[in-house]
Amino acid sequence: MPLPPISLAGKRALVTGGASGIGAVTARIWRELGASVAIADITADGLSRVAGDIGATALTPGDVRVETDVDRMVDEAAAALGGLDLVFNSAGLADAITATVDQDIDRWQRVLDTNLRGTYLVCRAAARIMLPQRSGAIVNVASVNGTGGFPRRTAYGASKAGVMLVTRALACEWGGSGIRVNAVAPGYIRTPMVDQLIADKKIDVKRIEDRTPLGRLGAPEEVAQAAAFLVSDWAPYITGTVLYVDGGWTAFGGAGDVATA
Ligand SMILES: NC(=O)c1ccc[n+]([C@@H]2O[C@H](COP(=O)([O-])OP(=O)(O)OC[C@H]3O[C@@H](n4cnc5c(N)ncnc54)[C@H](O)[C@@H]3O)[C@@H](O)[C@H]2O)c1
Structure with missing residues (x-):
């Protein structure tokens, strides 16, 4: 009997x-x-444009840092879709990448609140729907910054390490109830977030490429495909894992460039 292709048909996703x-x-x-x-x-802007382009529902804009916003957005999603099976937690904010002694504590806290508190709040609200139905799959977005130490990025790294631990803890707590919780940990992916860091000269693309075994930055599609696998019926026995989508970044432990290490 041939295996069916990966499909999310019939699934309702936030x-x-x-x-x-x-x-x-x-x-x-x-x-x-x-x-x-x-x-x-x-x-609101990008939200309605993206939703219109792909035939998705645009929820009333809200802030994942705010408990009441999150509860409302999750309920609105479930009402619009007729239930909730899958969640992808991609809302996130980069560090300012300045010397730690010069960092603004409000900005530091905002990164923690967006990436860690926001992910936690969305998981919690989603589980209130998924636990009674005894099914669901969640993918959180961590980062290679949550594993290795990156200078000048204490908030972002701490938030993403926290996302990995929240992922593992929730996977253990909810596994018996049929809910799987995993994370993807991207390396450098070409998105508006990274384009801004490049424009601000906060990161050097050539040096990143030389430090990456696959020799290039990633595409958002490559993260989306990994996340689709994790929530699909192809991954029924996978929970609490962090899947690195990083071109080999975390595998490399040599000095300098991959080619010359
Ligand atoms: N691009 C990369 O190289 C990379 C690498 C590792 C991890 N990540 C993570 O992937 C996720 C997506 O990043 P991206 O590169 O697509 O960035 P992006 O800036 O293109 O998209 C992030 C989105 O999150 C939204 N957002 C920010 N704060 C929010 C809040 N408080 N409430 C609701 N929405 C909010 C933004 O409006 C934006 O639409 C983030 O969690 C990021 O940390 C990105």
Whole structure:
């Protein structure tokens, strides 16, 4: 009997941070795989444009840092889609990347609140729907920054390490109730977030390429496909894992460039 192709047909999915970058592309690819999708974001503009382009539901904009916004967005998604089976937590914010002694604590806290508190709040609200139905799959977005130490990025790295631990803890707590919780950990992916860091000269593309075994930055599609696998029926025994989508970044432990190490 041949295996069926990966499909999300009949699944009802919420994608946060869906107005841009990895979230927008994931919403599109999950739609193409057959899911009905509701997208959430803090910004109204990109949200309605992306939703219109891919045939998704644009939720009333909201802030994942705010408990009442999150509860409302999750309920709105479930009401619009007729239930909730899948969640992709892509809403996120980069560090300012300045010397730690010069960092603004309000900005530091905002990164933690967006990436860690926001992910936690969305998982919690989604589980209130998934636990009674005894099924569901969630993918959180961590980062290679949550594993290795990156100078000048204490908030972002701490938030993404936290996302990995929240993922593992929730996988253990909810596994017996039929809910799987996993994370993807992207390396450098060409999105508006990374384009801004390049424009601000905060990161050097050539040096990143030389440090990456596959020799290039990633595409949002490559993260979206990994996340689709994790929520699909192809991954029924996978929970609590962090899947690196990083071109080999975390595998490399040599000095300098991969080619000359
Ligand atoms: N691009 C990369 O190289 C990379 C690498 C590792 C991890 N990530 C993570 O992937 C996720 C998506 O990043 P991206 O590169 O697509 O960035 P992006 O800036 O293109 O998209 C992030 C989206 O999140 C939304 N958002 C920000 N704060 C929010 C809030 N408080 N409430 C609701 N929505 C909010 C933004 O409006 C935006 O639409 C983030 O969690 C990011 O940390 C990205």
